[in-house]
Amino acid sequence: MSVDDTRLHAMRHSLAHITAAAVKRLWPKAKFGIGPVIENGYYYDFELDHTLSVEDFPRIEAEMQKIIKESQPFEYFELTINEAIKWAKEENQPYKLELLNDLKRAGTTSIKELDTNELGLSTSENKIDNVSFYKNGDFTDLCRGPHLEHTGQAGAFKLQKISGAYWRGKNTNTQMQRLYGVAFTTAKELKQYLHVVEEAKLRDHRKIGTELGIFMFSDLVGAGLPLWMPAGEQIKHTLTEYMREKEEAQGYKYVSTPVLAHETLYQRSGHTAYYAEDMYSFKDNEGNRFYLKAMSCPHHHMIYERLVKSYRDLPLRLAEPGTIYRNELSGTLTGLIRVRGAITQNDAHIYVTSDQLKAEFLRVLELFKEVYEQVGITDYWYRLSLPDFENKKFAGARDVWEKASQLIREALDEFGAKYVEAEGEAAFYGPKLDVQTRNTLGKEDSIATNQIDVLVPERMGLKYINAKGEEEAPFIIHRAILGSYERFIGFLLEKTAGKLPIWLAPEQIRFITVNQEIETITFTEQIMNEAQDLGLRISVDNANESVGKKIRSAELMKIPYIVVIGEQEIKSKQLNPRIRKDLEVSLNHEALEVDVFLKTVANETKSKTSRSSL
């Protein structure tokens, strides 16, 4: 961290204390949780006898301003752990008391470390004697610091939102009220940030998807079940075909498996043990329990069993735009990013020998890079998702997991990509490489994944005969380059603000007639026939409206090419395409022969290189 960052961090953290101090003045019985710094600001958790709402914000902010005006020094002091516990009891602060008791017992307040300790691991070196406090005015908080010298140095801030949050992140604990604030050094930076947030809301895929007629939800169909409208289905179809072409060129074999499976399949794969409650299931009228497919892996494994006998059959790459359904908690559903069903995964399973594993893993990374370059997505990063070895939240042999993790690291180094490691994010069957991005509002999510399965082949008894004539279990790479088509389109809409590259645009050219004369209609129809023969997606607007109005409506639909047709065009047999501003295409606004124009657009569609300049 730079000096400035450290200062900003201290300022935000000090504002968390100032917020807490203000809340305490307004609701003296407040019980305090924790108040850390987060990206762009901070939060503080409270338990209050009053339910906070945005209507309280002006009052709290006014109180904070008073505290800032008072320039209260942040005074540091230490207490012995027992004195501190006495303080928490006297102040009637049960949450602080819990933290102090953990410090006393285990030397840490980290839930993860505490869990580790409960597994009986050594803690003796963690014992601490003193804990630190900061006091400003009449507000004292258990705190590691650092802080500003005094409250008067606080920068520009704004209370942002209020939400519920489980104490210490455990859903069995009580839920506290979490007050979020944003804070910057200067008022100008704060204003800029708030402006960026407002702009981002305009790019929300839910807004764009509605405006462009891409998808919709219906209360009658139910939550988390998107309905794809014609424009959206066109995008999905184009992407699916695109991926199929890429994957088949890489030796993937497409398969198709049913959306139901008898429970024995998921029992054998081990999924029921982990996810039974998260899969939709029912009993048929003969008493058999079926699950709605929540992942395609076990189905593909059955095909593997039928196809593979020998090491000579490997690698086997099975791909499927697999449609799956997951019983997500209703509160987590968000547009296309988190849905319950009809998730179409860009799924594939690659069955390999241990010798082939790394090379195949690298091939996936290369395909990934190629695809993301072509669709024009650049802001993502790699996350190596590892198990949490300390908490033993993984199944199988530790050394195999470590080997697989190491193999991913080596592959990434060879591939030349940087990555972050994340403990506890692995799949139950192995470590994985996730591709992370942020949505328009800054929330992180995975868009792609490349996983090594070190567990299921063994568990399901998948085998092949190796060169020595012995039975051996393959490794499986589970990979989804576009993740799911639904989520991917969601991110694509946000990153492009709906201005899709020509090859993906549901409508590529719109013809706008100047009048409704028979010559105009006939001429337009001729051009449209020709365009359709070239496979272009087009439409005509010959409504009895002004040209300006029809252009406006086509622009709002983010259509790449708009072509006005009237007397001039009929006479000259030349078109003057109006090109969407963000597009970097070979055409400019010059008049062109009809043939030349249509063929050029058809080529742009094919090449998939005419990317938006966004």
Added chain:
RNA sequence: GCCGGCAUAGCUCAGUUGGCAGAGCAACGGUUUUGUAAACCGUGGGUCGUGGGUUCAAGUCCCUCUGCCGGCUCCA
């Protein structure tokens, strides 16, 4: 699932302390035959998300359910 907020015409939204449900856009009809981001005039359209309750009277107050939004938890 949990905490909090929200739900009025196809869309975006007004609707005062409970007292006859509104605007713009869209749609439809007419006039207009239009040249690169909104022509003009008119018409129709809502059991105010659902079910219940309080009241002389409910869009407005209370409860239920459903859905949406922001978080938390979860995410194979």
